[in-house]
Amino acid sequence: DAKTTQPNSMESNEEEPVHLPCNHSTISGTDYIHWYRQLPSQGPEYVIHGLTSNVNNRMASLAIAEDRKSSTLILHRATLRDAAVYYCILKRTNAGKSTFGDGTTLTVKP
């Protein structure tokens, strides 16, 4: 299974943009890139996903490198409520398995 590599932790100031990186050098052509986040004592929450093109939604943007070996989750204006563990996940087309890593713990400072 393809693996993802994320920094253990990152810090950001409130109302500033945050760029969370993810490396997935062994990604296959049929792997989608998903991002989820998990607040303390809660189940993970979907953030965004994409295959090849950059994606935007109300929560965040996903920038995917041209060779797809890395991606970046962009939170445009971090709030205190964005403090969470962020997981970058690869999920194969037509397959039920999702592999989470240990994620990046984002701390947002007021």
Next chain:
Amino acid sequence: DAGVTQSPTHLIKTRGQHVTLRCSPISGHKSVSWYQQVLGQGPQFIFQYYEKEERGRGNFPDRFSARQFPNYSSELNVNALLLGDSALYLCASSLWDSTWNTEAFFGQGTRLTVV
């Protein structure tokens, strides 16, 4: 609308016992997945079910089994519990499309403690 509901929220079992965890998906969702999350780690995939059939299995021993019912609810069963089975067990439901890559909605989990 109700989200994904899991029961019970907490339970304590003794080594060697059996446990059944239950999950009700969001109405209209036909796919259910189960994950184990040990403290301090990311969730680990156990099973995915769609239309009552197993569609994916993670690297867990045969002591772990699951099933999905006609109403799309699901049960996760663990036999011969070990101390290492202590974890948060998460259920996620999703709609299905041909890519298998739709948004998953997670429940709050069941905290299992094995003593």
